[in-house]
Amino acid sequence: MHLRSARMSLWIATALGLLALATACGGGGNGTPPAREFPSKVPIPANNPMTPRKISLGKKLFFDPRLSLTGDVSCETCHNVMGNGSDGLPLAFGVLGRVDTPRHPPSVFNAAFNTVQFWDGRAKSLEAQAKGPITNPVEMGMPNSEDVVKRLREIPGYRAEFHKVFGGTDPITFDHVVQAIATYERTLVTPDSPYDRYVKGDKKALGSSAIAGMSTIRALGCESCHAGPMFDNPGTPMGTGWFQKFPVLPHNPVCAKYVQEYQFMNDPGRFDVTHNPADKHLFKVPSWRNVALEAPYFQNGSVRTLPTAVRVMAACQLGKTLTDKQVGGIVSFLDDLTGKFPNENMPRLPETPNSTMMMSVSRFQKATHKTKHK
Numbered sequence: 490m491h492l493r494s495a496r497m498s499l500w501i502a503t504a505l506g507l508l509a510l511a512t513a514c515g516g517g518g519n520g521t522p523p524a525r526e527f528p529s530k531v532p533i534p535a536n537n538p539m540t541p542r543k544i545s546l547g548k549k550l551f552f553d554p555r556l557s558l559t560g561d562v563s564c565e566t567c568h569n570v571m572g573n574g575s576d577g578l579p580l581a582f583g584v585l586g587r588v589d590t591p592r593h594p595p596s597v598f599n600a601a602f603n604t605v606q607f608w609d610g611r612a613k614s615l616e617a618q619a620k621g622p623i624t625n626p627v628e629m630g631m632p633n634s635e636d637v638v639k640r641l642r643e644i645p646g647y648r649a650e651f652h653k654v655f656g657g658t659d660p661i662t663f664d665h666v667v668q669a670i671a672t673y674e675r676t677l678v679t680p681d682s683p684y685d686r687y688v689k690g691d692k693k694a695l696g697s698s699a700i701a702g703m704s705t706i707r708a709l710g711c712e713s714c715h716a717g718p719m720f721d722n723p724g725t726p727m728g729t730g731w732f733q734k735f736p737v738l739p740h741n742p743v744c745a746k747y748v749q750e751y752q753f754m755n756d757p758g759r760f761d762v763t764h765n766p767a768d769k770h771l772f773k774v775p776s777w778r779n780v781a782l783e784a785p786y787f788q789n790g791s792v793r794t795l796p797t798a799v800r801v802m803a804a805c806q807l808g809k810t811l812t813d814k815q816v817g818g819i820v821s822f823l824d825d826l827t828g829k830f831p832n833e834n835m836p837r838l839p840e841t842p843n844s845t846m847m848m849s850v851s852r853f854q855k856a857t858h859k860t861k862h863k
Contacts (some may be wrong), residue, residue, distance in 0.1 A: 509839045525718045526688040527680040531601040537668045538584045547673030549836045558630030559584045560847040570833045572619040574598035579790030586629035593790030601675040602719045608788045610773045612728035615671035625768035634663035646839020659714030679828030697782040720777035732771045736805035751791040781824045
């Protein structure tokens, strides 16, 4: 209990310090960039080095729907790398048409820089994150990790590829599956936004509206949460989350209307992980990188447009009502945090010659029918 209190005190002191710094630095509105440029390298864990073969294998697994119980849901289903890295839906659908989570799926682009994964920060690495959906009963639905391994071992092409990547007499393991997927995901980065070019010295990269928005962000103290190169934490180490309560001011008159309209208080947030009352409505601070392309917004995907999301944040986190000009400037700045996306092509997946593994469609149909009538 004392440790928890000490951690919360440190968090509050750090946040208040950053808020004071951001406000002080932003008061002059001189267009000083609020954070560093895009990182030149992704963090790579020592126990999962990147290799071209591992990236290729991970990409195939990321796109392969056979990692799901019904053979029709892949990682790419909810995290479309041909688009913005999410699926554009408020809530995603998993196996058997089930709503696979009460939360909006975040983009996989730049997830390599997240110090923790998921809205509630329950996974400390991309590898840990990749384990979750595959065996979640309403996401990809595989009963357990052993069934995942068994299915992959039935595919000759995967047997050969896992051996080339990992070696050994038994290379197909669940840990190797998620290591390969995480390795591919670490290639999904979007550098060279207009903001990054501005930071490097190209002062024409940002227009006057974006520069005004940048100054407004600093004056409001938004950097107290949206800090660092990814605009999501001030430098917390990998495996350590940077969280904020949302909404902070649910009873503020302006915020209250948003809370009612968008049902923000329905999600207990990190409390689901820790069961500590102090963590109710606490969420991982999301990155601003590519935020212009990542509608709908917030943990439940309830807000359709970025200008509305900006107004919600001002009201519910700061108790502020912004002018149309202020909102326009902030949106212009956020637009200019859109980076260059990698050119992704769908991989050719290994086949199962002369046979299929997916022979239980009628059973799945019956299960779906029963679910609908419960």
